[in-house]
Amino acid sequence: MTRNLPQDALPYKVMAIYKFADLPDAAQLQPALAELCAAQAIKGTLILAPExxxxxxxxxxxxxxALADFLLHNGPFGQRLQGAEVKxxxxxxxxxxxxxxRLKSEIVTLRAPQANPARAVGTYVEPADWNGLIERNDVVLVDTRNDYEVGLGTFQRALDPxxxxxxxxxxxxxxxxxPSRDKKVAMFCTGGIRCEKASSYLLSQGFEEVFHLKGGILKYLEVVPEAESRFAGECFVFDERVAVGHGLVEGEATLCRACRHPLTPADRADKAYVEGISCPYCAQDTARHAAAQERQKQMALAARRGAAHLGDGAVQAAADARARKRAEAEASRARNAAARP
Structure with missing residues (x-):
């Protein structure tokens, strides 16, 4: 399946990886993995757990x-990470x-030992086949993400836990x-990892037919044309973009600097929204507002001195990154349009 938004060649390569696998020696693997990443000047976060x-x-x-080779082929993991979901x-x-x-007890915290995707997992559904599945009347569709994520966007007819x-x-x-009533359950999440564990949990609870979207919402938005999409709204992501839409183009959501809740344009139009200080979701949290107001004050003082405040710099860096990504996306769309016959 071809991508909906091709990427240009840029100086940094980003790898997102997850794999449920039996790693009882995770504590022993951690130092070697950290050493290789440090030697290669790699940055970011990797979580190792027995699962x-x-x-x-x-x-x-x-x-x-070099890291991919270490993890998937010639490192101490052996063949245990073969078939990992890598983007x-x-x-x-x-x-x-x-x-x-980091070393943790779980790579996705559910606290349900009976859920083990390395041993039992639901049926993977490719993005191209997802619409046909979720439009069936005998399928219960469940969004496994948290409420603030669902609030920005979800699939039509999906249940919100x-x-x-x-x-x-x-x-x-x-x-x-x-399980006696809901014979077929389909689930989805941002990138595929949460619903993979959720599907294993449902199987352990006696549900017989469990499906989950391979690659998650992000893969669906990347490869399914917008005209065919059943996803409404934007998908929350855990980086400075806040949310993305079809073609993985950056969306309109921002973050409340006080409580970190994602905000839609409608949220920012609410009378409870004060930039950098409060939003409709933390309007009653006066202690949080006081801290946010002090941060805004320090940023203003730093600006008057001509110095960069840490919070100010972070906000500006995020704004610069968003502007850069929008420009790159627009340039890519223009080139794609020009290349069409």
């Missing part, structure tokens, strides 16, 4: 290729400030889903 690996990192093309993209500047190689943390998904299943 697998998850993370996103960036570096030169040669550095990322490559490009960046004009280094998108991460530092390197973190209204969770604030993924660990609460178990309670939703217990109270809202029934």
């Amino acid at each position: 697998g690996i998850n993370g996103t990192v960036a570096g030169t093309a040669a550095a990322i290729d 490559y993209s490009a960046a004009s500047t280094m998108p991460f400030l530092r390197l973190k190689v 209204k969770t604030q943390h993924f660990t609460q998904f178990k309670d939703y299943v217990a109270t809202h889903l029934d």
